[in-house]
Amino acid sequence: MEDLSKRSHLLNRNGHYYLRVRVPVDLVDRLKKTEIKRSLKTKDSKEAKARLQLELLKVEEEFQKLRRQLLKPTPSASVSTPLTNHISNTDLERAVLIWHRKESAKSALEDDQLRISISPTEKDAVLDNLKDDLAALSNADEVINASSIQATANKILDESAIDKQTLNREQAQYFYNLIRQARLEQIFESFERFGEFFQRKPSSLFTNTQALAWTGESIPSNDVTLEILLQRFRSAKRSDGLTEKSLAGYKLTFDFVVELFGKQKPIKSLTPADCREFRDKLAQLPSNAKKKYPHLTLMQAIETCAKGSTEALSATSVNGHMKNLSAIFNFAVREQLLDTNPANHIPQLKVKRNKKGRIPFNHDELHKLFSTPIYTGCKDDEHSYNVPGENKPRRHRFWVPLIALYTGMRLNEICQLFTDDIECINGIHAIHVRVDEDETKTLKTDHSERIIPIHKNLIEIGFLEYVNKIKAQNKTQLFPDLSSSARDSLSDNFSKWFNRFLIASNLKRAGLCFHSFRHTFRDECRAHNINKEIAATLGGWKHSEDVMDNYGMGYELKVLQDAINKIHSDLQLIG
Known part of the structure; x- marks a missing residue:
């Protein structure tokens, strides 16, 4: 068992990641335990680290909520005592972030269900509604005084047990603006699920959660790049339940197509000739190139292979990566980012049939x-x-x-x-x-x-x-x-x-x-x-x-x- 908890609250048990947090001394008697351990429901280290941050916020919020409950006045008390004497901006950020993650997950599920059978007309209507919501949130001074923001703020305060009466005017304004930023991010996430992208500047609170503030400049569909497509493909496959082990099978495909064409290449500029070049170049790549030549790029490894110093990928492997490439472009077609799949109808390499299949032991x-x-x-x-x-x-x-x-x-x-x-x-x-x-x-x-x-x-x-x-x-x-x-x-x-x-x-x-x-x-x-x-x-x-x-x-x-x-x-x- 790899114990990472002392430095990061992260525990790896049999390849699966868990959060591990020691319970503060003042709360041990109340919780009847000395530590909290929860599954992060992933075997991927990067995903675990991302989920860990939210879970840590939740645990800390639970600790704070317990402390506030301990400070509640008894029924016999003659004077009302506030739940807490001081609320920091960090407390407000934590509360908004926890609410934002829940809302984002709920919105993602609703959007994915809607996209399954949506018609072009219905999609246009969804995008129009999102644009209206975006415009409504564009003026910060108007938004933070809106009744919808006030209602959301009250909900977040109730869930986090923060006493609204303890907020001064500056904190309230800051709190409402945080909610506005979160709503903006949720809208942009919905835009991206329906194929619309925007260039945005990082927001201090949502940097770690990929939340960004709008600059108003959209990315035309013609400018959707390979980098954006591959990011969306990975994200969609994970949400569809593809395991990290299966997704790892795409790694060479991802790396090779980016190195061959460049990550900023617009996907609509890719042609069948480009896909044929992908196949032919890949057929020249040494097998296990990254292991044999860790300090070389894939294209440099091809030059090494051309000198006859190592064996190239088999036709079976090349054909497998061509299927991966076609799957990526089919995804782009389904997401209405491409009209047609440029990798369709590219002939596979002929596989030599001199190898036996798997056979039983005698x-x-x-x-x-x-x-x-x-x-x-x-x-x-x-x-x-x-x-x-x-x-x-x-x-x-x-x-x-x-x-x-x-x-x-x-x-x-x-x-x-x-x-x-x-x-x-x-x-x-x-x-x-x-x-x-x-x-x-x-x-x-x-x-x-x-x-x-x-x-x-x-x-x-x-x-x-x-x-x-x-x-x-x-x-x-x-x-x-x-x-x-x-x-x-x-x-x-x-x-x-x-x-x-x-x-x-x-x-x-x-x-x-x-x-x-x-x-x-x-x-x-x-x-x-x-x-x-x-x-x-x-x-x-x-x-x-x-x-x-x-x-x-x-x-x-x-x-x-x-x-x-x-x-x-x-x-x-x-x-």
């Missing part, structure tokens, strides 16, 4: 794999996992391949397991493959969520004892020693290690990788004549398009247990 390979030192006795399971020794460590490198062998689970599904995902249901021990409330875990498809009985062989070699040991340590993650990759993925590094493990064990051949366990599992189901629907239920595959298959509760766990115990029942492993 019987001899499985015996050899599970007879390696990490299973029979090794020096250690870090750098000397393939060196015979007296140690028999039972950690992730031991268990993850075994779980894949006997369940057919995907690597990421195994790596992200929590201890409470191992359950005993009606006397049957099972693995519950599912997501969690904090969205720490993800699943590939809707069919991936399932309950898999634990194979008798796994139980015999001590899997349940391992689970109980980790639970006794109060660990959340079933495999707490797994390290996250730069993409915040628990499976990336393990996948790379397993590939090295296959090579070190003289097992590596074309098409053989960790995912081969899943192919092996499917072949075992066929070999034992396991019903296709049961096999699909165990493996998290979609069985058919038949509507009838969506009815009922599915197979009883005992039926699934009987089926899964047939898998590799004759494979003898050393416990």
